[in-house]
Amino acid sequence: MQTPVRASVRASVRASVRAPVPPETDAERTTPLAPVTAEPAPPDRAHGPDLGLDHDRGHGHGHGHGPATPAGRRVRLLLVGLLVPCALATLVGLVLLWPSGPLPHSTQPAGEVFDAEVVAAQASDCSPGSGDGGCAGLTLRMDGGPLPGRDLVQVVPVEPSTPRFAVGDQVRVAYSGGDATDPGSYQVVDFQRSGPLIALAVAFALAVLLLGRWRGLAALVALGMSLVVLVLFVLPAILGGASPVWVAVVGACLIMFVVLYLTHGLSARTSAAVLGTLASLGLIALLSTMFSALARLTGLDDTTASLIATLGAPVDARGLLLAGIVIGALGVLDDVTVTQTSAVWELRAANPALGARALFGAGMRIGRDHVSSAVNTLVLAYAGASLPLMLLFTVAGRGPGDVLTSQDVATEIVRTLVGSIGLVASVPITTGLAALVASREEPGRPLGRRTRRSR
Numbered sequence: 001m002q003t004p005v006r007a008s009v010r011a012s013v014r015a016s017v018r019a020p021v022p023p024e025t026d027a028e029r030t031t032p033l034a035p036v037t038a039e040p041a042p043p044d045r046a047h048g049p050d051l052g053l054d055h056d057r058g059h060g061h062g063h064g065h066g067p068a069t070p071a072g073r074r075v076r077l078l079l080v081g082l083l084v085p086c087a088l089a090t091l092v093g094l095v096l097l098w099p100s101g102p103l104p105h106s107t108q109p110a111g112e113v114f115d116a117e118v119v120a121a122q123a124s125d126c127s128p129g130s131g132d133g134g135c136a137g138l139t140l141r142m143d144g145g146p147l148p149g150r151d152l153v154q155v156v157p158v159e160p161s162t163p164r165f166a167v168g169d170q171v172r173v174a175y176s177g178g179d180a181t182d183p184g185s186y187q188v189v190d191f192q193r194s195g196p197l198i199a200l201a202v203a204f205a206l207a208v209l210l211l212g213r214w215r216g217l218a219a220l221v222a223l224g225m226s227l228v229v230l231v232l233f234v235l236p237a238i239l240g241g242a243s244p245v246w247v248a249v250v251g252a253c254l255i256m257f258v259v260l261y262l263t264h265g266l267s268a269r270t271s272a273a274v275l276g277t278l279a280s281l282g283l284i285a286l287l288s289t290m291f292s293a294l295a296r297l298t299g300l301d302d303t304t305a306s307l308i309a310t311l312g313a314p315v316d317a318r319g320l321l322l323a324g325i326v327i328g329a330l331g332v333l334d335d336v337t338v339t340q341t342s343a344v345w346e347l348r349a350a351n352p353a354l355g356a357r358a359l360f361g362a363g364m365r366i367g368r369d370h371v372s373s374a375v376n377t378l379v380l381a382y383a384g385a386s387l388p389l390m391l392l393f394t395v396a397g398r399g400p401g402d403v404l405t406s407q408d409v410a411t412e413i414v415r416t417l418v419g420s421i422g423l424v425a426s427v428p429i430t431t432g433l434a435a436l437v438a439s440r441e442e443p444g445r446p447l448g449r450r451t452r453r454s455r
Contacts (some may be wrong), residue, residue, distance in 0.1 A: 001186030035324055046320040076439050086278055087257060093250035098233065099240035104311050112177070114144030115192055116152070118169040124155055134158055138165055138188065140173060146180035170195075174450070181193025215263070220260040229255050234327075239311075247324040249285055255330065260338070266349045269341050272437050276337040281326065284422035288325045293319055301408060328361065329378075329419040336374050336423055338369055343421050344434035348441070359435035367427035375420045382416045412440060 051119035117140065124137030139151045152173075156162065165171070170192035178185035182325050208216040234251040238244045264270045292299075308315050345365045348354060354362070383390070389412075393403040403409055 099236040117142040244323040250321030280426035341434040356439040363431040
């Protein structure tokens with residue numbers, strides 16, 4: 001799908017191509033930007049297998065508008081030399097951190113939970129005969145549990161922190177295991193949400209497939225693979241006692257390799273984006289570790305405290321915080337690095353005479369616009385997630401200094417600023433790598449072919 005950020009980047013690419021670019025040599029000063037009618041040279045097959053890094057097999061990748069040009073032998077060797085050690089390190093980390101043995105379980109007994117429907121709702125006394133009318137009496141028709149098809153009356157207090165129920169609501173009821181005929185053995189715990197969530201997921205998948213077609217299908221498969229990595233490796237490894245930071249780094253690298261290559265194809269362009277994402281992830285992990293220690297962040301928020309109480313075992317709370325920062329920044333890094341590499345390749349395709357320095361300068365002009373939007377997106381995402389927390393501190397009457405340095409708010413500040421620094425750094429890192437690789441690719445002429453077809 002074409003987001004406003006990507007649309008603005010594409011407009012910036014066109015503007016950068018039209019804008020004068022500082023040449024590197026006299027040859028670049030005299031090279032005109034004109035359609036070329038010669039066909040591109042075929043990929044060099046005399047140097048052995050290409051390992052998927054030399055061509056795109058006739059389809060575009062990521063945010064690009066056309067096929068990437070073939071990568072030369074020296075480019076392939078450079079990319080392989082940089083990527084293979086990273087991939088091997090990821091596999092070694094996956095083997096060493098893979099959870100083994102039984103995982104800890106909740107120490108609290110799990111009760112049976114089943115579906116029910118509200119068939120009647122009226123005001124009710126909280127205690128029989130009290131006359132206060134401060135509760136709501138719900139008549140539930142049970143769809144499961146020990147009395148399926150029977151009606152059950154539940155008295156729910158009416159308080160600002162409790163939801164409001166109406167006839168027809170689909171709810172979830174917990175059964176404690178006591179007397180099945182005693183209403184006190186049951187409790188309304190939540191609403192049923194499976195239907196709307198499934199409908200929303202189907203609408204999302206259809207929208208992606210309608211716009212992206214085969215590329216959209218690849219993106220959906222990559223999304224599923226990301227969830228598989230999180231569910232089968234990251235979460236069990238952390239529960240098994242492994243360092244959450246190392247688990248997050250290995251899991252993020254694995255997700256990055258799978259998602260980027262599956263979605264954007266095996267090409268030099270994708271490989272440059274992978275290297276830029278790797279370097280930025282390493283910087284984010286380093287900065288988050290350093291500043292969480294300097295700021296004395298413990299990571300013991302309400303959710304983590306509830307997790308520790310549920311497991312009945314010690315948990316590396318600060319490690320969980322750092323793991324969340326690393327994994328949370330990966331999605332935005334993906335967009336920034338892929339877009340920057342695509343911008344550099346578009347500039348190279350528009351004017352094959354541009355060298356690495358000129359490509360870097362033009363790509364950085366695009367990156368400045370892109371990174372401002374990406375950082376704003378990241379900050380607003382974190383602010384939206386912590387909006388109830390900010391409202392709580394606003395009405396508490398505490399000074400700005402006390403609010404900003406409190407544990408919960410300082411955690412979000414470190415999370416936001418560290419992620420933003422990683423995003424800012426990813427632009428020159430990825431643009432430099434992409435300019436270095438793109439300037440050394442074998443020259444291709446996709447614009448010349450496209451010009452002849454348009455005529």
